[in-house]
Amino acid sequence: MSIQWYPGHMAKARREVKENLKLVDFVIELVDARAPASSQNPMLQEEIQNKPKLVVMMKKDLADPEVTKEWLDYFQSQFSYAIAIDVNNKKDVQQIAQAARQITQEKLDKQRAKGINPRNPRAMIVGIPNVGKSSLINRLAHKKKAETGDKPGVTKKQQWIKVKNEFELLDTPGILWPKFEDEAIGFRLASIGTIKDQILPQDEVAIYILNLLKDHYPDLMEARFGFSDFEDVVEAFDKIGKRRGALEGGGVVNYEKVAEIIIHDLRNDRLGRISFERP
């Protein structure tokens, strides 16, 4: 996880995705349900052109269900097919095959009407680092990868995975960079663990999380840290440090440790279901 993106990497990633896109009939774009806009790649849509796209909001089990609903409505209104899943929930994962059927039905019907016996539609998964690409591919593959041999792939190693007889999935995902457009996006991506911890100051990420909790999730904050409001971040860090034992000699609060605790709690699902942005 946490690739650092340089222009050379970005150009290579874009080229690879572009090549693979030629092989598929539709695209499965993975985004993080907690920050669906910030975790989209800014240029993917350009490369996809007119191919149908299924947006899959991953990690729905970690996101605020009400906000996830708003995002589903939003994506669906943008002419994209959208679902939200927890990759560890079998029923959720099954929704992908159903959505694929919807997406490809029209084209298949047209081919059948012309007397053509259509082949299985093909798809690829695209998403930013750590969004859950490998987990989803493994679930869809049930660890068995259907090798079909004669189809073109960018590298010889690539294979197609047959998903419930509905479609075939390229076994290597496309990895693209997230948005780096403004500071708030950076904080969201740092909070969900997409960008390296060294890139943004950890205390600032922790302050961002505390402010989000205070403004949108005071009950979760109260449950975990014992308070839900603060005027001053130093005061808030002191309270958490004392409560959680992040102290140095003489009982002085170690702020670095407090920042780590806040980020760790969030990333490890200790706070509850949280979303970082609304449509």
Ligand SMILES: Nc1nc2c(ncn2[C@@H]2O[C@H](COP(=O)(O)OP(=O)(O)OP(=O)(O)O)[C@@H](O)[C@H]2O)c(=O)[nH]1
């Ligand atoms: N709670 C939860 N965790 C998930 C879900 N999907 C993936 N994860 C976790 O997210 C982390 C990253 O998942 P990966 O499948 O490695 O993500 P990736 O997109 O392949 O990552 P890169 O290889 O870095 O590009 C892992 O710890 C997964 O267990 C989900 O739906 N819910």
